[in-house]
Amino acid sequence: MITVKRAEYLSALTCAGVKDVRYYINGIFFDSEGFIVATDGHRLFCGKATTEGESVIINVKAKPPAKFDHVIINTERHSATFIDDKAQEVLTSPIEIIDGRFPDWRRVSHFKPGKVEAIGIHMPYLADAAKCSKYFDKKANGVLEMQDSASATRFRLGQDAYMLIMPVRM
Known part of the structure; x- marks a missing residue:
């Protein structure tokens, strides 16, 4: 499971590629060392997330709700659950796991x-x-x-x- 705060998630969405021929940048990358990274090749966002040693590129299918505190991504169930500040579930969305190699963002x-x-x-x-x-x-x-x-x-x-x-x- 991956947990990411609202600010990091929305910032990553802002910088992620959209319908790019480089399919592996059309999602958000979660690094095994606890980073959330997204790029469209012209700009790159990097922030912190709780990844539990997991490294994966995902694409959340639903538009995020207007108000939420954090999102929990379950790669086994292929779902993203948006949670509000009262620990209530706001929305659950299917996710797509993108099979590809994310660019060397550290470089x-x-x-x-x-x-x-x-x-x-x-x-x-x-x-x-x-x-x-x-x-x-x-x-x-x-x-x-x-x-x-x-x-x-x-x-x-x-x-x-x-x-x-x-x-x-x-």
Whole structure:
């Protein structure tokens, strides 16, 4: 079983691929070391989850409910159960387990802070980072960190969560 908090789940959904030919990024990856990761190749979200040593890519079939506290994913039963803050079940959805190899997210998320004068950013991705930051902090505060003009920009969302945005070539 996998347990993931609302903020991490919704942020991962924001960054996951949709109908991409690289089918293995059309879902959310749960790392055996307790990470939730999603990418569409242009941006990447990484946060914490309780995975109990399980490593799997999943696609939840239902749209998440408006209000929930966390989601429990049962890979044996192929289901995701959304739980509210009163420990009540809100919704249960079938899931698809994606048979594939998720990209080496640790390689691209290796971050080395640096100084840069300018960097090109696709502004809708920055808007998505602001949207994700609201899941963690209602004031939508975050820290934007840059490396160089050819490497990813990191937007810190919480203590253990961040979003990487790849630069745009101008």
